[in-house]
Amino acid sequence: MDDQLGSPKLFRRPRKAVQQRSRICVIASVSGLLMASCVLYLIISLVSARDIFRYSPTFDSSNAIDTQFYDLKDYVGHADGWARGERVLFCVPLRDAASHLPMFFGHMRNMTYPHNLIDLAFLVSDSSDDTMGVLEKNLLEIQSDPNPEMHFGQIEIFQKDFGQIIGQGFSDRHGFAAQGPRRKMMARARNWLSSAALKPYHSWVYWRDVDVETISPTIIEDLMHHDRDVIVPNVWRPLPEWLGNQQPYDLNSWQESDGGLQLANTLDEDAVIVEGYVEYATWRPHLAYLRDPYGDPETEMVLDGIGGVSILSKARVFRSGAHFPAFSFEKHAETEGFGKMCKRMGFAVVGLPHYVIWHIYEPSNDDLKHMEWMAQEEVRQQREESMQKVYERVYGAGFLDVEDEWKEEKPLILRNTDSSRGARKIQVDWDDVDTFGDDLNGQGLADFDPAL
Structure with missing residues (x-):
């Protein structure tokens, strides 16, 4: 064992x-x-975005001289794009803008974003003035400036007419009847410009109207550092003193409301809601009306519709298919429809209620009529003052001034006047009034004969 x-x-x-x-x-x-x-x-x-893991083609210069490679991951847009060397496509639609271009290029000279990183794209359409000539003149001046920091990057000018017949006057452009067709026509122009000018190396797209009067030189950086897909500032305009000095201008930046959705459901398929008109009561919160002059300019407001005076957008928004609807998209067109479309596609659309730029003052027809009346009234008052001076001169020469003599003679004339008479009281005894009928021997007053 x-x-x-x-x-x-x-x-x-x-x-x-x-x-x-x-x-x-x-x-x-x-x-x-x-x-x-x-x-x-x-x-x-997961880390394939790093350069060490990325595909970087090498083309033989002998058979691929004009071949270029772009990795679109490099052009998504960052909050500090100016430090990363990100290029901005600056889009400017122009129509009868010859009078505004000198002011516009004055602002361009003052911009702090590196000019060599800004590519300019202009679309001149349906102009009856010398917009093209003035544009070329200002471009030549700024590009030949002795200071190389003034020179912009690539510049492209496109010309295409769209048959626009609506006038450029304030009342013509902002009249209610013209809004639907005008918005759709402007949307077509914006789409033509962005599709022709956007390059694969652009990280941002900035839209600006040419008739902005006051704007910060740091506008691009101020909007860019929010790192939003689409962002707009608040837009106001100055007014004459007799109209109140200032006024919200762009009412196209707003949040959707129940009233707006209910109104949209009652309209035809091709109808276009235009904000700020009594014909379309939407009761939407407007970016313009939420401005506080002492508010924080960094404050953001989520928007559905946006205005087109000043828009900064990441280029990937357009590459993803967003555009300015030239048709009724959810009952909106152009920039308001663009905001709605971006929201539907999941992009962040915001506005800055306390960060303000100023549009020029354009008088309406009613303003022009009132100003004409004011001018006529001013002329009338000037004539009246001139005539009054003539009358005073004639009166002074034609009539003897005896005021000083009257002051000396008045006491002598009134010396013998008993001024106390006017102060004496006259008393009447009415005690026997009630016995008047007793003397008539019973006769009535109507039968009294004074001859008897």
Whole structure:
């Protein structure tokens, strides 16, 4: 028994079991290697955006001289785009803008965003003045400036007419009847410009109207550092003193409301809601009316519709398919429809209620009539004052001034006048009035004959 208990044969593993254990170890090792390979592949996929893992083609200059490669991950737009060297496409639609271009280029000279990173794109359409000539003149001046920091990047000018027949006067452009067709026509112009000018190396797209009067030189950086897909400032305009000095201008930046949605459901399919008109009561919160002159300019307001005076957008928004609807999109068109479309596509659309730029003052027809009346009234008052001076001169020469003599003679004339007579009281005794009828011997007053 002791020999059996101490025998090593009782603790020796069978040969077959050892082979199975080795096989299991090999399988486990292979499985571990496969899992490690999978994990490594996932890690490489997750960090594939880094340059070390990215595809960078090398073209033979002999057979691919004009071939260019763009990785669009490099042009998504960042909050500090000016430090990263990100290029901005500056889009400016023009129509009968010759009088505004000198002011516009004055603002352009003052811009702090590196000019060499700004590519300018102009669309001249349906103009009856010398917009093209004035544009070329100002471009030549700024691009030939002795200071190289004034020079902008690539400049493109496009010309295309759209058959626009609506006048450029304030009342023509802002009249209610013209809004629907005008918005759709402007949307077509914006789409033509952005589709023709946007390049793969642009990270941002900035839209600006040419008739902005006052704007910060840091406008692009001020909007860009919010790092939003679409962002707009608040837009006001100055007014004459007799109209109140200032007024909200752009009412196209707003949040959607229940009233707006209900109104949209009652309109035809092709109808276009235009904000700020009594014909379309939407009760929407407007960016313009929420302005506080002492408010924080960094405050953001989520928007649905936006105005087109000043828009900064990431280029990927347009590359993703967003555009300015030249048709009724959710009962809106052009910039308001663009805001709605971007929201529908999941982009962030915001406005800055306390960050304000100022549009020029354009008098309406009623303003012009009132100013004409004021001018006529001013002329009338000037004539009246001139005639009054003539009358005073004639009166002074034609009539003798005896005021000083009267002051001396008045006491002598009134010397013998009893001034106390006017102060004497006259008393009447009415005690016997009630006995008047007794003397008539019973006759009535109507039968009294004074001759008897």
